[in-house]
Amino acid sequence: xxxxSTQIQLVNRPTGWPEPKDFSTVTVEYGDLxxxxxxxxxxxxSVDPYMRGRMIDTRSYIPPFQLDETMTGGAVGRVVATTxxxxxVGTLVSHMxxxxxxxxxxxxxxxxxxxxxxxxxxxxxxxVLGMTGLTAYVGLLTIASMQPGDTVFISGAAGAVGTAxxxxxxxxGAHRVIGSAGSAEKVALLTDxxxxxxxxxxxxxxxxxxxxxxxPDGIDVYFDNVGGDHLEAALDSFNDGGRAxxxxxxxQYNATSRTPGPSNMANIITRGLTLRxxxxxxxxxxxxxxxxxxxxxxxxxxxxHDETVVTGIDNAVDAFVGLMRGENTGKxxxxxx
Amino acid sequence: xxxxSTQIQLVNRPTGWPEPKDFSTVTVEYGDLxxxxxxxxxxxxSVDPYMRGRMIDTRSYIPPFQLDETMTGGAVGRVVATTxxxxxVGTLVSHMxxxxxxxxxxxxxxxxxxxxxxxxxxxxxxxVLGMTGLTAYVGLLTIASMQPGDTVFISGAAGAVGTAxxxxxxxxGAHRVIGSAGSAEKVALLTDxxxxxxxxxxxxxxxxxxxxxxxPDGIDVYFDNVGGDHLEAALDSFNDGGRAxxxxxxxQYNATSRTPGPSNMANIITRGLTLRxxxxxxxxxxxxxxxxxxxxxxxxxxxxHDETVVTGIDNAVDAFVGLMRGENTGKxxxxxx
Numbered sequence: 001x002x003x004x005s006t007q008i009q010l011v012n013r014p015t016g017w018p019e020p021k022d023f024s025t026v027t028v029e030y031g032d033l034x035x036x037x038x039x040x041x042x043x044x045x046s047v048d049p050y051m052r053g054r055m056i057d058t059r060s061y062i063p064p065f066q067l068d069e070t071m072t073g074g075a076v077g078r079v080v081a082t083t084x085x086x087x088x089v090g091t092l093v094s095h096m097x098x099x100x101x102x103x104x105x106x107x108x109x110x111x112x113x114x115x116x117x118x119x120x121x122x123x124x125x126x127x128v129l130g131m132t133g134l135t136a137y138v139g140l141l142t143i144a145s146m147q148p149g150d151t152v153f154i155s156g157a158a159g160a161v162g163t164a165x166x167x168x169x170x171x172x173g174a175h176r177v178i179g180s181a182g183s184a185e186k187v188a189l190l191t192d193x194x195x196x197x198x199x200x201x202x203x204x205x206x207x208x209x210x211x212x213x214x215x216p217d218g219i220d221v222y223f224d225n226v227g228g229d230h231l232e233a234a235l236d237s238f239n240d241g242g243r244a245x246x247x248x249x250x251x252q253y254n255a256t257s258r259t260p261g262p263s264n265m266a267n268i269i270t271r272g273l274t275l276r277x278x279x280x281x282x283x284x285x286x287x288x289x290x291x292x293x294x295x296x297x298x299x300x301x302x303x304x305h306d307e308t309v310v311t312g313i314d315n316a317v318d319a320f321v322g323l324m325r326g327e328n329t330g331k332x333x334x335x336x337x
Numbered sequence: 338x339x340x341x342s343t344q345i346q347l348v349n350r351p352t353g354w355p356e357p358k359d360f361s362t363v364t365v366e367y368g369d370l371x372x373x374x375x376x377x378x379x380x381x382x383s384v385d386p387y388m389r390g391r392m393i394d395t396r397s398y399i400p401p402f403q404l405d406e407t408m409t410g411g412a413v414g415r416v417v418a419t420t421x422x423x424x425x426v427g428t429l430v431s432h433m434x435x436x437x438x439x440x441x442x443x444x445x446x447x448x449x450x451x452x453x454x455x456x457x458x459x460x461x462x463x464x465v466l467g468m469t470g471l472t473a474y475v476g477l478l479t480i481a482s483m484q485p486g487d488t489v490f491i492s493g494a495a496g497a498v499g500t501a502x503x504x505x506x507x508x509x510g511a512h513r514v515i516g517s518a519g520s521a522e523k524v525a526l527l528t529d530x531x532x533x534x535x536x537x538x539x540x541x542x543x544x545x546x547x548x549x550x551x552x553p554d555g556i557d558v559y560f561d562n563v564g565g566d567h568l569e570a571a572l573d574s575f576n577d578g579g580r581a582x583x584x585x586x587x588x589q590y591n592a593t594s595r596t597p598g599p600s601n602m603a604n605i606i607t608r609g610l611t612l613r614x615x616x617x618x619x620x621x622x623x624x625x626x627x628x629x630x631x632x633x634x635x636x637x638x639x640x641x642h643d644e645t646v647v648t649g650i651d652n653a654v655d656a657f658v659g660l661m662r663g664e665n666t667g668k669x670x671x672x673x674x
Contacts, residue, residue: 053607227602246606261598265564268614269583270390275612277605 002029003039006313007070007100014055016255018324022055023317028070030104033083038093038107042077042336044123045098045313046131047320049159049225049248050279062281073098074131076113076122077337087112094125101313101336117298121307127331128164128305129294131280135247136164136223137290138283141172143245143276144221148173151215153234155179155202156225158186160331161247163194165223167303170195174221178214180207180230182326189329193304207233221245227252232262238273246277306330339366340376343650344407344437351392353592354661359392360654365407367441370420375430375444379414379673381460382435382650383468384657386562386585387616399618410435411468413450413459414674424449431462438650438673454635458644464668465501465642466631468617472584473501473560474627475620478509480582480613481558485510488552490571492516492539493562495523497668498584500531502560504640507532511558515551517544517567519663526666530641544570558582564589569599575610583614643667 005028012022033039051073054065065071075098079091084107087093093110097103116124127133139161140146152169156162157179169177179196181187182203190199198214211219211233220242222234227249234244252259267273297303308328310319316334323332342365349359370376388410391402402408412435416428421444424430430447434440453461464470476498477483489506493499494516506514516533518524519540527536535551548556548570557579559571564586571581589596604610634640645665647656653671660669 231602246602249603249606252603258600260600261602263595263597265568265583265598266586266589268612269586270616271614272616272619273614275605277608277610279607279609282609 002031003102003104004029005100005102005104008313008316009068009070010055010065011068013057013067014052018052018055018317018321020317020321025314026070028100030102033081033104035083036106037083037104038079038087038110039081039102039104040077040093040095040097040110041080041102042075042098042100044076044121044126044333045100045316045336046074046126047316047323047332047334048073048132049323051320052324062279071099072096074126075099075103075336076125077103079110083107092116092122094130099316117295123307123309123331123333123335124305126333127160127307128303129291129298132160132331133164133294134283134287134290135280136161136168137294138280138286139223139245139247139278140165140168140221142283142286143247143278144223144243146172146174146221146243149175150220151176151178151217151239152221152223153178153180153211153215153219153237154196154223154225155230156248157181157190157196157199158194158329159225159326160328162223162225163304163306163330166190166194166196167297169221171297171302176215178211178219180210180226186329193306195304202230208236211237218242223247224249228259232264235262235264235267235273238267238271240271242271242273244273244275246275308332309335311335339368340439340441341366342437342439342441345650345653346405346407347392347402348405350394350404351389355389355392355654355658357654357658362651363407365437367439370418370441372420373443374420374441375416375424375447376418376439376441377414377430377432377434377447378417378439379412379435379437381413381458381463381646381670382437382653382673383411383463384653384660384669384671385410385469386660388657389661399616408436409433411463412440412673413462414440416447420444429453429459431467436653454632460644460646460668460670460672461642463670464497464644465640466628466635469497469668470501470631471620471624471627472617473498473505474631475617475623476560476582476584476615477502477505477558479620479623480584480615481560481580483509483511483558483580486512487557488513488515488554488576489558489560490515490517490548490552490556490574491533491560491562492567493585494518494527494533494536495531495666496562496663497665499560499562500641500643500667503527503531503533504634506558508634508639513552515548515556517547517563523666530643532641539567545573548574555579560584561586565596569601572599572601572604572610575604575608577608579608579610581610581612583612645669646672648672 158181190196218239222244225248495518527533537547555576559581562585
């Protein structure tokens, strides 16, 4: 029995902002399962800022997407046909073969998941209980070595990683958590819903000045999802011994030329600062510890999480472009079933 | 009995390159020693790049020099009059009351030193056996976590810290040590005398290209004394997990406006790099370990060291300006006796 799968392919490498013409939607036929294979109907696929980097043909930590091939990325779904005993039909699984509604591959590509906690959809495993949450956890605690009593600044503060990082910071004893986002609505959510002590709209004025006003005693940790003027502002506000986890640089992802770095790099020397970049793929060894701690917090009702859900695989490209433009609050996912 | 001391004061805060008019030479009379005081005739005073930063009135890790007051800095000298038993006349001491030929202060300002090793002058305690050597040691091993097998790039490679760092790198098992300097003579010394495997003149062409040619397999550690295009080149040549110790940024010290940072900061994320700045004053806890290890290497004849010696306190300003212009090889000191 064959099944059809709707899949999104990259057909042009975007220069600047990605546009619908850079992608195409194709229908792929899957034949009978080979021995060892599993077929999965996806429930949700993930769109993430890092995917913009994979659309460029350059050396990076993860190979670029190939033209005229289906893109990949995080997804959760259920086994609908199987040839292996430990992944029976109905099993909820996570995998990296996203950007399609149905996938079929060797069983080794899929990881069985428990059913989601009461009240949550399976998309939670793409968000706070998945790679998004792990990124926030590792970035804050390992890369930036956040300590109780630290003042923490988070950019992209209303995004999936930012909202998770802020809540982890509070649960781990941060003295004060400050966030920046790009709309008044988001800024209100930061303090009203996600536990930030202070927040500002980076479009309202220079980040440098707004951060100084929000953190008059300086910052100890910066969780950087943005780069650019946000990183420069952090370098100006850092106390001695400050630490930055560089996680993303969405301000630069769609730039068409190399953008200059901060003009105050000398502060790194005089204040003894540490800037450390990371990609989560090198830190999966911390997934066990993360899963235990985050599941506990979640079960205790200590984690607020939000999603922006776009429905239909045909709208996945719009979802990705919207993510680039900051149209999401919390985790952006596409419901494919 | 009074004695006279010739001292150098800062009278204008330089903008751009320091000039003789920014300094004045004054004569100070010291009266009889008060209880607990010691008088020291200096043998050598140190001029160091970091002093340029102290000439600016800005927040920094160390207070700025005050106008119309004698500057301070590293020095070695001998006790010529004393009121305390543990610093008898003739004792060799190091202290931070430099920029003068004679000083007089509480005994707590001075630290007794052993006589220098055979063949070395007491200026060795301003160089490889002093703060210069400690800076190289801490920067390479603690800040940049150099491991055996690493490929190491050092800028300002013919300077006091650079030449020490290169030799420590070799003694600690670096695979390959690459240096950059600003003249053909210095570049020849780097490979012929200081044990660098490869070296280039940064004035010969883009640092980015020259570094790539010298390190075709990439670098793991960068010891940065220069900043600017050298740091940008290092970011382009780093292997995954690379580490930079940011020690100095002489390329920017005399800039009259903020200079943009590297245009390739995104590499910090995608390659998982760490940039860590430091000032040696926060790492004196490693002085004991450094003294033991470096003294052993020195006694075994494993350390080459050179000095550029300028004679006479009246020439101290010229020595400092020359240092800024890269006229030294190895440690720049002023002989004051």
